Each structure stands twice: as structure tokens, then as C-alpha cells.
Amino acid sequence: EVLLVESGGGLVKAGGSLRLSCATSGFTFRDYNMNWVRQAPGKGLEWVSSITIGSSYIYYADSVRGRFAISRDDAKNSLYLQMNGLRAEDTAVYYCARTSGSHDYFDYWGRGTLVTVSS
Amino acid sequence: SYVLTQAPSVSVAPGDTARVTCGGNNIGSKSVHWYQQRPGQAPVLVIYYDSDRPSGIPERFSGSNSGNTATLAISRVEAGDEADYYCQVWDRGHVIFGGGTKLSVL
Numbered sequence: 001e002v003l004l005v006e007s008g009g010g011l012v013k014a015g016g017s018l019r020l021s022c023a024t025s026g027f028t029f030r031d032y033n034m035n036w037v038r039q040a041p042g043k044g045l046e047w048v049s050s051i052t053i054g055s056s057y058i059y060y061a062d063s064v065r066g067r068f069a070i071s072r073d074d075a076k077n078s079l080y081l082q083m084n085g086l087r088a089e090d091t092a093v094y095y096c097a098r099t100s101g102s103h104d105y106f107d108y109w110g111r112g113t114l115v116t117v118s119s
Numbered sequence: 120s121y122v123l124t125q126a127p128s129v130s131v132a133p134g135d136t137a138r139v140t141c142g143g144n145n146i147g148s149k150s151v152h153w154y155q156q157r158p159g160q161a162p163v164l165v166i167y168y169d170s171d172r173p174s175g176i177p178e179r180f181s182g183s184n185s186g187n188t189a190t191l192a193i194s195r196v197e198a199g200d201e202a203d204y205y206c207q208v209w210d211r212g213h214v215i216f217g218g219g220t221k222l223s224v225l
Contacts, residue, residue: 035214037162045154045162045205047214059212062120095161104209105152107173109161 002026002108004096009113016086016117022079022096022110030054030074033099035106036081038092038115048094049081064090088119121210123217130223131196139220141189141206149208151189153182156219157202165204166191198224 008020020036036048049070050059058070067085072078079096093112100107124142131137141151151169154162164173166182169189179194193200201224206217 037214037216044203044219045156045207045216047216050214057212061213097162100167103167104150104214105164105167105207106154106162107164107167109163111161 002098004098004108004110006094006096006110006113009094009115011116011118012086014087014117014119017082017084018086018115020081020083020094020096020113020115022081024077024079024096024098027098029072029077032101034072034079035097035099036070036079037095037097037106037109038090039095039112040089040092043092046092050099051079083115086115086117088117091115091117120213121208121215123206123208123215125204125206125217125220127218128221128223130225132225133196133198135196137193137196137200137222139191139193139204139206139222141191141217142187143189143208144187146187146189146208147185149184149210151182151184152207153191154205154207155200155202156205162205193222196222196224200224 003025033052035050051070069082071080095112096110097106098108153166155165156162169184170182203219
């Protein structure tokens with residue numbers, strides 16, 4: 001069974017930092033592109049960042065570029081999101097999602113971790 | 120940047136067909152994927168590559184894409200289909216989501 005479990009969320013003051021983790025199991029992690037997607041309270045889905053196999057390519061939404069950094073540790077089957085310079089508008093549930101094979105859609109999602117930034 | 124436009128809400132009676140649309144400039148030239156998100160839950164893929172269904176998704180879910188509009192159709196709507204639905208495309212290294220449509224079953 002494919003499982004994605006996020007952790008590391010919490011309450012942080014504006015300007016602070018957090019590091020999110022996504023522990024995975026049930027598939028060969030190193031063979032998949034991975035992503036972070038967030039959802040502000042009562043709002044829609046917003047893509048945050050993607051990282052390809054071997055960390056060859058990394059992409060960011062304009063809203064987080066320069067403040068967030070995505071990374072992966074294939075030995076630990078884990079995905080990370082380092083978030084610096086946090087703002088109130090970064091408050092959201094952050095989901096880890098797997099890209100299906102060499103395609104461009106997300107076939108498995110974690111349950112999310114809540115990040116709250118106080119201003 | 121590329122924009123996907125969805126109506127905020129759609130209402131349908133049980134047993135009827137619901138149609139959720141996703142508008143974008145020449146979206147027919149892109150691959151569109153659809154997600155269902157029930158309250159308090161993570162999104163679930165229901166349609167990929169315009170019209171393909173993942174295993175476990177009922178045949179009642181179908182999709183189409185042409186011109187400037189992609190459509191998710193749900194036939195014989197059930198109470199359990201009440202959820203938010205999001206369309207998604209890739210555009211120049213960015214993932215784009217539509218704003219979401221809340222499907223209410225009357």
C-alpha cells in the first residue's frame with residue numbers, strides 16, 4: 001500500500017522557519033517525481049513545488065520562490081520542504097503528493113500537515 | 120501565467136448528471152486531470168488525461184476536453200459525490216489548479 005505521511009507543521013511567527021517532512025512507503029521512492037501542494041483554510045488547492053527523480057529539476061510557484069526549498073532523501077524515502085521567511089499567507093494545510101510515473105498528475109496524496117503563521 | 124476557471128458551485132438532484140467545467144485558453148491542447156476532495160480529506164484523482172479513470176473510480180465519472188473547456192461529468196449522482204472538484208494542468212514547468220467547484224447534491 002502506498003503511504004505518504006507529512007509531519008513538521010505547527011504554529012510559527014511571521015518571519016520564522018519550518019521544515020516539513022513527508023515519509024513514504026509502499027513504492028520505490030527514488031523512481032518518482034514528488035510535490036508539495038497547499039490549501040489555505042477555506043480555499044482551493046495551490047501547487048507549491050516539485051522535484052524530479054534524482055533532484056535533476058526543481059520547480060517552485062512564484063509565491064514561494066526564494067523562500068522555500070524542496071529536497072529529497074532517496075535513502076530515507078522522504079521528501080522535505082524547508083520554509084523560511086514565513087508569512088501569514090503561507091498558513092495552509094501542506095500536502096505531499098506523488099506524480100504518477102512519467103506523467104503530470106498526482107496519483108497519491110498524504111493527509112497533510114497544518115502550518116499556521118501568526119502575524 | 121495560465122489560468123483555469125471553474126464555477127464556484129454546481130447543484131444537482133440525486134440521480135441526475137452533474138457537469139463541472141474548467142475553462143482555459145485553448146485547454147483542449149493540454150492534458151487535464153480532475154481531483155475530488157471531500158470535506159476534511161485529501162484530494163483524490165478521479166480523471167486523468169482528460170478522460171481516463173483510475174482503478175477504483177466508478178464508471179459514472181467521465182471527462183472530456185475540447186477548445187477552451189474541459190468537462191467532468193458525473194452521471195447518476197449520489198449523495199457521496201458531494202465534494203469539491205478541481206481541474207489541473209501542467210504549463211511550462213508549473214502545476215496549475217482551477218479554483219475548484221463545490222458540487223452540492225440537493
